[in-house]
Each structure stands twice: as C-alpha cells, then as structure tokens.
Amino acid sequence: MGDDGEIADFGEISHAWGYDLDSAIGQAETNLVSHSFWEELDKLGQLDSQKQFFVARRAILRAAFYAPTYGKGSRVSNDLLLRIFRLALSLQPFKPTFMRPNMGLGVQSDDYELSITARFGSDLIHIKHSNERQLYEVILPQSDREDVIFASMSRNLLQASLPGGIDGDNLYGDASFLSQNKDALDVFRLPLWARNKANFAELNSALSAQLSNQPSIWSFWLDWHQGFLNGKPLDWELQRRVALIEDAIWEAGAEAVAKEIERVQAELLTEKLPMAEHIEVNPDTGKFRALPIPVENPTTLAALLSQIEDALEDCLGGHNGLAERSGTVKKLNRVLTKYKDDPQNAELTLTRVAGSLRSQLHETKELADNEDNLALLDTVEEGVRGIRANHPEVARNREQLAQQAIHALTPEDKVLLQQALPVLAEISEPDLADDFATDIPELINDALLPLPAGAPPLPGSDATTRVFSRVSKMAIAAEKGAKILDSNEIKTVRLAHLGYTALELFYSLVQIGLRILGVL
Missing domain, CATH: 1.20.1440 (de novo design (two linked rop proteins))
Structure with missing residues (x-):
C-alpha cells in the first residue's frame, strides 16, 4: 500500500531489492521456519512480476481462510465471510481475465518489510511480512456496526498476528517452485499450506466445519476452500463465472449467491455435455420432454x-x-x-x-x-x-465431448441417482422417462445383463451425456417456471424422496455431473 493508501492494480508492482544478503546469515535460526525473511525476499525477487502476483494470490487465499476462524472460537457472520471469499476469489488468475475499477492487487517491499494488499471495493486484505512478525488485516467497513468482525483490535479491523513468518515459509516455497516452473498456474497444484501445515490444521478444520453446518449456502465454497487446500482447485471457468455474478446478487447475501451458483453450475454442465435437442415443459401435461433437432437429410x-x-x-x-x-x-x-x-x-x-x-x-x-x-x-x-x-451441430458436440474425461461415480452418487429415477420418471413424458430408465441403471452399473467380465468401471459417455445434459437443462427450465413442479403428483413423489424438492434434486444431480467431469 502506497503513501496515498491506494493499491497497485494488476500488472503494477513496486519493489526495492537492494539489500545485502550476507546480513541475513544466521537469521534463520531465530525464526520458527527454515528460511529467513531476507531469503524470502530474495527468492521472490528472482521472479518476474507475473509470477510474483501468483505468489501474492496464494498468500491472499491463506489470509482469507485463516482470518475468519481466528480468535477464541468466534465465527464471522455469513455476510462478512461471503465478502472475504468474494475478495479472494475475484483476484484469481482467470482466462479470459476481467477487471473492475474497484479491484486491485499490490505487492511492495523494502529491506525490512514485504506488503501484499488485495482490494475489492472498500474491502481489503493486507498482509505484512517482516523478520519479526507477520500481520494479517481484514478490513470490511460497515456503517451500522462499530466492530465489523469479532475480536477487532480497532474499528472495522481484524488483526491476526502470526509468529515469525510461518506463512512466509509457504510464500518462500511458492516462489521457489515458480522459479523452476514455466507455467505460473502450476503453483496451485501445491497444497495451500505446503509448509507448516500442522500449525493451521485446526483453523482449516474450524472453517470447514462452519461451512459444513450450512451446506445449502456454503456447498460450493466448501469445495472451493478444500480444493485450494489440497492443491486441486476447482475448474477455473466455474470460479470465473461465480466471480462474475452480478453485484446485486452478492449484496443480497450468501443464500442468494448460493442459488445463483446452482444456476451457473447447471449452465456450465449444459455446455460441457452439449446435445442437439431442447428440453421443455409440455404445457398440456406439465411434464418435461426432449425435442430433437430436425433431421437435415x-x-x-x-x-x-x-x-x-x-x-x-x-x-x-x-x-x-x-x-x-x-x-x-x-x-x-x-x-x-x-x-x-x-x-x-x-x-x-x-x-x-x-x-x-x-x-x-x-x-x-x-x-x-x-x-x-x-x-x-x-x-x-x-x-x-x-x-x-x-448435422454440423452434432459433429461439434462430438468434438467437445471427446475432450471430456469421465471419472467414476462415488457410492453416494449412485444411491442418489437410484433415488432420483422414479422422480425423473414422474416429471417426464414417456419417451424421456424411458431414456432415464435405460441410462441411469447403466450409470450405476446395474444392467440386467452385464458383460461376462462385469460392468465397466466408468459410466458410458452416451448415458452420461444424456442424463446430465438433460437434468441440467431441466434445472434451468424449472427455475424459469417453477410452478410447473407444484402438481400434487410431483409433490407426493418428492416428499417420498428424502425431502427434496424437484429443483433441489436437479441441482444435486448437476453437482454429480460436474464431479464426474472433474469440475468439482
């Protein structure tokens, strides 16, 4: 952060690397980590500005995941937690990139301190590294409360001071990895806390527990959080689309964002499993039907x-x-x-x-x-x-489907598919219901006459495409006209299946589809 309080936008970096590395000899022994602060600065200084920003992004993620669980078991409210997550998400390396006037990421340093600052609107995450300490600041201004976050040390400020550069060792590890790797994005394949992981295991578990307590709101964010922790981030295009959700929805709160994320996921699954057909509701029967594209010849x-x-x-x-x-x-x-x-x-x-x-x-x-x-x-x-x-559209779809890698279903996914079958049959017209009755047993490897060597370990691409392309389109259609799902027959069916509404069932199946494609 500069003297005027502004943060450097993407693509700008300020640094001063003119220190004597010899003066750092022996300093590592006084730290709780294996590298001194000056070694950290030196390693970071060896990187070009693009890679330095990748290191900064991962530091911001660690701050975003650490800060909400800091201090005597207190928990940040849903609204504030969402703001922290939005800030950290929005600054990730998406392609195509997007910029907003109120966004920024800054990296500055001198011989004594490294400063990383992320901004989204008035919300800030500020990290300070020195040889003596590390400081996280999460600043989320609110007009109606004196203390925005629990255990605030000053108005609208959470300060979580860490001993002697614990995160600095992770920062050093990220910079060291990038100094040997040409593709900066590969750094996200490292666990987020690759070093000193034990120091933060309890805090990470606390955040996961908080998210797990409200799965209807935090399901995506739990996967997002765990993906970065494990070095297996969620599909970047999915993350980018979530970051692009309209401001009005973010401002409406975590529940509104969760519903919009479900819609985003359904649209993405439809694109990843394209089919040259339309799914619509027959106005005469109130049930879903599939309309194929016309035969060209x-x-x-x-x-x-x-x-x-x-x-x-x-x-x-x-x-x-x-x-x-x-x-x-x-x-x-x-x-x-x-x-x-x-x-x-x-x-x-x-x-x-x-x-x-x-x-x-x-x-x-x-x-x-x-x-x-x-x-x-x-x-x-x-x-x-x-x-x-x-049929050029069919040919294009095949080219896209050929790029998809299909993963095995979990036992839990198979159970849900089995439970979903009677519901899907009830809300579909006979031809569509018949396809579900054929494809879903194949997906769960429950065919009447399996091959002598046993059912294949992975679901067939034709069954996978039909089932998940269709349920994603059904979810989108249901959102546009949910009243069609309010018939007494459908209410009876959905009450018999674990309390799901039809729309909730669609979105649960969408998540299965995204998981077997490796998106979640």
Whole structure:
C-alpha cells in the first residue's frame, strides 16, 4: 500500500531489492521456519512480476481462510465471510481475465518489510511480512456496526498476528517452485499450506466445519476452500463465472449467491455435455420432454439406418456370437426405432456401439472377426460418420465431448441417482422417462445383463451425456417456471424422496455431473 493508501492494480508492482544478503546469515535460526525473511525476499525477487502476483494470490487465499476462524472460537457472520471469499476469489488468475475499477492487487517491499494488499471495493486484505512478525488485516467497513468482525483490535479491523513468518515459509516455497516452473498456474497444484501445515490444521478444520453446518449456502465454497487446500482447485471457468455474478446478487447475501451458483453450475454442465435437442415443459401435461433437432437429410439418415438394420439381421441370423439380448443389440434397436428421427441420440448411441464392437472384436475376442461381424462394425461406423457429416451441430458436440474425461461415480452418487429415477420418471413424458430408465441403471452399473467380465468401471459417455445434459437443462427450465413442479403428483413423489424438492434434486444431480467431469 502506497503513501496515498491506494493499491497497485494488476500488472503494477513496486519493489526495492537492494539489500545485502550476507546480513541475513544466521537469521534463520531465530525464526520458527527454515528460511529467513531476507531469503524470502530474495527468492521472490528472482521472479518476474507475473509470477510474483501468483505468489501474492496464494498468500491472499491463506489470509482469507485463516482470518475468519481466528480468535477464541468466534465465527464471522455469513455476510462478512461471503465478502472475504468474494475478495479472494475475484483476484484469481482467470482466462479470459476481467477487471473492475474497484479491484486491485499490490505487492511492495523494502529491506525490512514485504506488503501484499488485495482490494475489492472498500474491502481489503493486507498482509505484512517482516523478520519479526507477520500481520494479517481484514478490513470490511460497515456503517451500522462499530466492530465489523469479532475480536477487532480497532474499528472495522481484524488483526491476526502470526509468529515469525510461518506463512512466509509457504510464500518462500511458492516462489521457489515458480522459479523452476514455466507455467505460473502450476503453483496451485501445491497444497495451500505446503509448509507448516500442522500449525493451521485446526483453523482449516474450524472453517470447514462452519461451512459444513450450512451446506445449502456454503456447498460450493466448501469445495472451493478444500480444493485450494489440497492443491486441486476447482475448474477455473466455474470460479470465473461465480466471480462474475452480478453485484446485486452478492449484496443480497450468501443464500442468494448460493442459488445463483446452482444456476451457473447447471449452465456450465449444459455446455460441457452439449446435445442437439431442447428440453421443455409440455404445457398440456406439465411434464418435461426432449425435442430433437430436425433431421437435415432424412433420406440419407434412413439409408444409413437401413444398412445398419440389414447388417444386424445378418449377424443375428448366423452363428456369429452376437446375442439378441445383448446390450449392443438393444442399443442398435433403440437407434432403429426410437432414435430414427433423432440425430443427436442416434450418434451418441452408435458411437458407443462402435466402441463396444471394436473392443469385442479386437481386444476381448468375445466376437469372431468374421465377415458378418466386421460388416456390422463398418456400417455402424459409417452411420456415425454420415450423421456427423449431415448435422454440423452434432459433429461439434462430438468434438467437445471427446475432450471430456469421465471419472467414476462415488457410492453416494449412485444411491442418489437410484433415488432420483422414479422422480425423473414422474416429471417426464414417456419417451424421456424411458431414456432415464435405460441410462441411469447403466450409470450405476446395474444392467440386467452385464458383460461376462462385469460392468465397466466408468459410466458410458452416451448415458452420461444424456442424463446430465438433460437434468441440467431441466434445472434451468424449472427455475424459469417453477410452478410447473407444484402438481400434487410431483409433490407426493418428492416428499417420498428424502425431502427434496424437484429443483433441489436437479441441482444435486448437476453437482454429480460436474464431479464426474472433474469440475468439482
């Protein structure tokens, strides 16, 4: 912080590194950490300004997580905690970057003190390092209260003084890592308290406990907090979108922000699992339905499906090892009947079938690589290529889906999906309900006829895409017209399932989808 009280904006840095390093000899022995303050300054001074700001951002996060739990078990109110989190979140390294006139991050130093200051509006986090002490200041002005935060040492000020540079050793570790690494963002792969972690374990647990006590409000922030602690930060695009939530919503309080975060998460999941279809509520029935995009070239699609049907018939008519009750045949029959006018779902399912056939023919050898079986694989692959060629939106969706890495479901996620199935069936029209009844058992590996080697360890991409793309769109549609979910039938169903409202269930399923994509 300069003499005029202003903080340097992003991209500005003031420093003075002209000290004699020899004077620091022996100083490490007087500190509670393994590096002296002067070594800390020297290591930081070796970095360019961009990397120095990355070190500063992590120091601000440690201050934001430390300050709310400091002092005799007291807890910061929800509103003040939200302001602290917003400040720390808004200064993170997002791409594309965004700036507001009231935001700033400053780093200044001389031979005796290092100062890091973050500003969002009138809210400040100020960190001072010296050889003798470290000081955290969290300044959150309020007009209606004399003491904004518990245990304030002066008006509107929390001061948490740490012994002899404990956080300085973490700062040294971050700077040391960045001096050897070209990508500054990689520093977030380090645990936030990589050094002297034991000193802050109790404080971190206290903050986690406070957030866990109100999961409906703090669910995102608990994951956000834990992600940085573990060196596994949440998806940066999700964080960026939360930071961009409108001021009016932030000012409405933590509960309003939590609801908006749920909407943001649903939109992000929809984008990550794109499907060329629309989810809407049928005004006549009050239930959800899926409307596929129109077939661009029905004659070509019909010809492709006819070839697949002929090849399938040849396989089933001979002794080729393909059973009529197998999952592969069931999927193909769904394409030939239910999805014959639905290019998106036809492409999803045929892509899955092609992968399964290749595996059974060339890897597990469950199917003989004879003429009939190879012809079926060829026609299925040709069908996939033909759909993509005639439907650019489907092709674009496939390119995006190919970039997604799908992670295993937790046992808790499987239980919730199983509980969600009757609810989703109740609020969906028959065709959509039928898809849920097929896809959800596959997601939880509860198929009637699993492969001889057992169900696959990861859910199939076609089932994953359909289920989670659709529930995210249902959540968004429900937000726009929640009254459609107030029928007596739906109320009865939702009361029978752990007290969820339909909207709460949608958002719980959205979080599962984001977790298996590695976003949360």
